[in-house]
Amino acid sequence: MAAKTLESLVVGEQRSKPNIARNAARHPVETLNFFGLEPDMTVLEILPALGWYTEILAPYLADQGRLYAAHFSPDGPMSYMPKVLKMFEDRMASQPEIFGKVTVRHINPPKEISVAPPGSADLALTFRNVHNWIMADQEQAYFAAFFQALKPGGVLGVVEHRARAGADMDSMHTSGYVTEAYVKEIAQRAGFVFEASSEINANPLDSADHPHGIWSLFPSLRSGDEDRYRPIGESDRMTLKFRKPVDSEAQ
Numbered sequence: 001m002a003a004k005t006l007e008s009l010v011v012g013e014q015r016s017k018p019n020i021a022r023n024a025a026r027h028p029v030e031t032l033n034f035f036g037l038e039p040d041m042t043v044l045e046i047l048p049a050l051g052w053y054t055e056i057l058a059p060y061l062a063d064q065g066r067l068y069a070a071h072f073s074p075d076g077p078m079s080y081m082p083k084v085l086k087m088f089e090d091r092m093a094s095q096p097e098i099f100g101k102v103t104v105r106h107i108n109p110p111k112e113i114s115v116a117p118p119g120s121a122d123l124a125l126t127f128r129n130v131h132n133w134i135m136a137d138q139e140q141a142y143f144a145a146f147f148q149a150l151k152p153g154g155v156l157g158v159v160e161h162r163a164r165a166g167a168d169m170d171s172m173h174t175s176g177y178v179t180e181a182y183v184k185e186i187a188q189r190a191g192f193v194f195e196a197s198s199e200i201n202a203n204p205l206d207s208a209d210h211p212h213g214i215w216s217l218f219p220s221l222r223s224g225d226e227d228r229y230r231p232i233g234e235s236d237r238m239t240l241k242f243r244k245p246v247d248s249e250a251q
Contacts, residue, residue: 004039004060006032014098015055025234026127028056030200035157035241040064041122044115044149046107046142047071047129049084051091051099057125058092058099067101070115070145073108109141116149123155128237130160130183131176131214143190147244156192156242158183159201161214161235175213180238192242201237208236 006029011020037043039060048054048069061067071088072081085106092099106112124146133139146156163177172178184194210216214235216223223229 004063006037006056006060009056009060012055012059014059014095019052019055022052022234025201025203026052027200028053031157031159031198031239032056034196034198034200034239035123035125036155037123038065042066042068042116042120044068044070044121044124044146046115046124046126046146047132048088051088053125053127054088054092054099054102058102062098062101066103068103068105068116068121068149070105070107073106073112075111076108107142107145109138109145113141113145113148115145118148119151121149121154122151123157124150125157127159128161130158130186131172131178134172134178134182135174139186140189143186143192147190147192147248150244152244152248153246154244155195156187156244158187158240158242159237160240162202162208162238164208167208175208175210177208177214177235180240183238183240187240187242191244191248193245194240195243196241198239198241201239203233203236205232206234206236 010023010028042065043057043061045054045057045067048071054069057067072085074082074085076082089104092102105115107115130139133142160183161177163172163179165179167177167179212222216229217232217235218230221229
């Protein structure tokens with residue numbers, strides 16, 4: 001494999017062509033740099049799905065750092081959860097020379113919340129997951145788990161579909177879009193301090209007002225009107241950086 005810079009890894013041989021094609025919408029190099037990723041960090045990736053970001057993080061951290069992947073539980077409440085977990089595990093096993101050092105943990109509040117040794121992670125990352133936790137009324141339990149896993153002074157990075165300011169909870173429970181204000185509220189309740197935001201993943205073409213919410217857009221295109229929705233691209237997204245206070249006790 002080429003030198004393990006983020007720039008080389010986002011287009012590396014370990015990534016599929018469809019995943020590479022989405023770099024333009026997801027800006028992984030800029031996003032990870034904004035969150036302060038370094039190769040010697042202990043990183044927690046929360047609910048990595050099929051490993052879009054894991055394909056970048058695992059080789060980047062393999063030599064000097066450590067990667068925990070907090071995935072669905074085999075005992076998760078939804079039928080798709082163990083299936084997606086198995087697909088992720090199979091992906092990790094398919095290239096042990098790249099993914100062999102990834103430590104897979106399970107998260108299923110309130111039963112399974114120990115996603116990394118308490119106070120061990122320098123950086124926790126979650127990409128487009130917060131809306132799912134809101135729909136399950138579990139958002140606070142998830143953020144509390146990240147707070148416990150992070151070192152004092154550690155960073156939580158959040159990328160999430162962005163609702164219009166002032167959107168109500170009913171819409172956030174159904175549309176997949178979440179207001180920046182509510183993400184900040186959840187994080188602050190858990191003990192985090194808001195540090196910075198970025199427009200790296202903004203998409204001004206997305207009005208955040210669609211008949212099937214985020215699922216109207218690519219890649220789902222659930223509304224069926226591809227000519228209308230495909231040109232919009234992926235959703236407008238907030239990119240937020242929080243920090244666990246230095247004076248917090250490792251729990």
